[in-house]
Amino acid sequence: xxxxxxxxxxxxxxxxxxxxxxxxxxxxxxxxxxxxxxxxxxxxxxxxxxx
Numbered sequence: 001x002x003x004x005x006x007x008x009x010x011x012x013x014x015x016x017x018x019x020x021x022x023x024x025x026x027x028x029x030x031x032x033x034x035x036x037x038x039x040x041x042x043x044x045x046x047x048x049x050x051x
Contacts, residue, residue: 031039
């Protein structure tokens, strides 16, 4: 394996890991479409408790 292939392979691995981390992070901070009503109700209740 020559030097260019090794560099490409490492860049590919690093890029893939970063994209996986980004996808997981976005998924954790996003509400699924089927949970939007439940999330909205919880948010309204939390806001009313703060006041």
